Amino acid sequence: MLPPRRLAAATLAVVAGLVSPASAVTATVAAGETAPARTTPQARTDRERPVYRAECRTRVEGSSVTASCHNPFPDSDMVQLHIECNRWWDPDVDTAPVEAGPARTVELTGRCWMGVGKTWVTHSR
Structure with missing residues (x-):
């Protein structure tokens, strides 16, 4: 079990990851430690051509x-x-x-x- 301070920081990091945009999220887990950036699998690039159909x-x-x-x-x-x-x-x-x-x-x-x-x-x- 984590000490209360580290548990609160970890909980805050998880909540920040859920609320923030998924393009580039970096949250502080504890003093001096960072979580890796998350990306969504359905992230769309602007270079994709739209599909035009008759x-x-x-x-x-x-x-x-x-x-x-x-x-x-x-x-x-x-x-x-x-x-x-x-x-x-x-x-x-x-x-x-x-x-x-x-x-x-x-x-x-x-x-x-x-x-x-x-x-x-x-x-x-």
């Missing part, structure tokens, strides 16, 4: 699906339409990936034989 809208009419994707960003985006059909015997549909270039709109289409269950669009680089 905006897509899907339209279902009967058993046909149309996805319209517009890319207003300077980087290209590969988009792919996926369709899950209602019936077990009706095969699901995955279109080929299509490049949505900068300031371009692309249209993807697909269909089921009898009813559409779910549709979604995936993005890749």
